[in-house]
Amino acid sequence: MLAKLRDREVSLKIAKKIKELSKNLDNIKIMNFCGTHEWTITHYGIRYLMPENVELIAGPGCPVCITPAHYVDATVKLAMEGVRVLTFGDSYRLMGSKRRGIPKSLEEAKERGADVEIVYGMLDAVKIAKDGKESAFFAVGFETTAPAVLSPLYSGEIPENMSLVVAHRLTPPIMRYVLEKFPGSPIRGVIAPGHVSTITGSSTWEFVAEDYGIPIAVSGFEPVDVLLSILEILRQIDRGEARLFNEYSRAVSYKGNGRALRIIESTTDVVDAAWRGIGFVPRSGLALKEELSEFDALRRYGIGEMVEWRDDSLPGCRCAEVTLGMAKPTDCPLFMRACTPERPYGPCMVSGEGTCLIWAKYGSSEFLRGLIGDL
Ligand code: SF4
Incomplete structure (x- = not known):
């Protein structure tokens, strides 16, 4: 199954169909919502299989x-005050507001002697916390990871x-914010996140077709x-249609x-919740219910939301x-200069x-391009 889904010949056949179909179309921008899709697109060179008038935007x-940096600063504060902080590997490295005098990340807090541990998930964290030490789990994620954490x-x-x-x-x-923030948004198709949809169902994305066409x-x-x-999105655009297509039906109901x-x-x-560098987005975050507020670390330790x-x-x-x-990494003057995988400056x-x-x-x-050659 996996081999078929990675097959070069099958991929090239579909890419040829995309190229044929796009001849009838004007310029099309398709947003791939999910970072893992961006990985697939970039890792396998899918962007370079696209005709000139079809652009894939992360x-x-x-x-x-x-x-938001607020949560990193808060967990760093907890760690420096003696609370053990448990979190995933990438949130461990995430930088906060980089205020002078305080560690910029949990990684740096650990280097300064704080008790910070990387865990694979909440169950690991619970096991570790059973030793009785005051512990806080820093839970970062979308709908995909929320059920396991909660x-x-x-x-x-x-x-x-x-x-x-x-x-x-x-x-x-x-997604709604992205489509509404920019009137006359150039986005003509959306690839919705598969992992999130295994939890929420594909129905959660129907609004993109119904409300925005x-x-x-x-x-x-x-x-x-x-x-x-991508082929299905272009087919719909070609026919003047807009509807939900579940390509991932093997995992998503x-x-x-x-x-x-x-x-x-x-x-x-x-x-309503804040998104880093963006602002508050209506009804876009989860907060523990009032009856569970004793388990909210920000309240327990008086830091505040x-x-x-x-x-x-x-x-x-x-x-x-x-x-x-709105921008590509290569539009950033710091990309691969002051900001590299070894020494990241920014959260992306x-x-x-x-x-x-x-x-x-x-x-x-x-x-x-060299690997793929011309179609
Ligand atoms: S994460 Fe780094 S490369 Fe990306 S936009 Fe920020 S500074 Fe630029």
């Missing part, structure tokens, strides 16, 4: 890139000495998946995962524009789902 689907709260298996910094964000509201494809992550999704959705709904409320927007972009970094599809260079890191690792156009 979108906001990197949870680490959009996590599950011990749902089942009542979270130790009393443990709390959470919940920085979870929801994907449909930021834009074709939307929920896609798997192999090259053939992505090419089929229409309604989603009922138990996972129940866990999210029983433990959290949907709230972000209530007012303060731009947390780092000087010179264009990560927010990259996230919104930290995570494997960050567009800048993906382009830095796999985006050498000449190299890929």
Whole structure:
């Protein structure tokens, strides 16, 4: 199955169909929402299989890139005050506001002696916290990771000495924000995130077609998946249609995962939430329900949520524009100069789902063009 979905000949056949079809079309921009799709597109050189009038634009689907500096600063403060902080590998490296005198990341806090541990997930974190030490889990992610993080709260298996910094964000509201922020948006098609949709169901993306008249494809992550999704979007544009297409039906149902959705709904409320460098987006974040507020680390330790927007972009970094599809990493003067995978300056260079890191690792156009050759 996997071999077929990565097959070079099949990929080239679909790419030829895309090229044929695009001859009838004007300039088309398609946004791939998800960082993992950006990885597939860049790693496999799919951008270079596109005809000149079809452009693929990376979108906001990197949870680490959009996590406000406030949460990093807060977890660093907790760590420096003796609370053990547990988190994923990329949020461990994520930089906060880089204020003078305080560690810029959890990684730096650990170097200065704080108790910070990288874990694979919440279950690991719970196991570690069973030793009784005050511990906080820094939860960064979209709908995909939220159920696993919230599950011990749902089942009542979270130790009393443990709390959470919940920085979870929801994907449909930021897609709506992208489409509405720019009147006459040039985006003519959207590739929706497959992993998120395994939880939410494909139905969650129907609004893109219904409210904005834009074709939307929920896609798997192999090259053939992505090419089929692009072909379907172009077919719909060619026919003047706009509807939801579930290319990833082997993993995504229409309604989603009922138990996972129940866990999210029983433990959290949907709230207006800040996105790094962007601002508050209506109903785009999760906050623990009032009856679970004792497990909210920001409340427990008197730090407080972000209530007012303060731009947390780092000087010179264009990560927010990259996230919104308004700039490419190569438009940033710091790309591969002051900001590299080894020494990331901005958040889009930290995570494997960050567009800048993906382009830095796999985006050498000449190299890929050489591999693919002319169609
Ligand atoms: S290359 Fe670095 S500094 Fe530039 S936008 Fe990307 S993350 Fe920000």
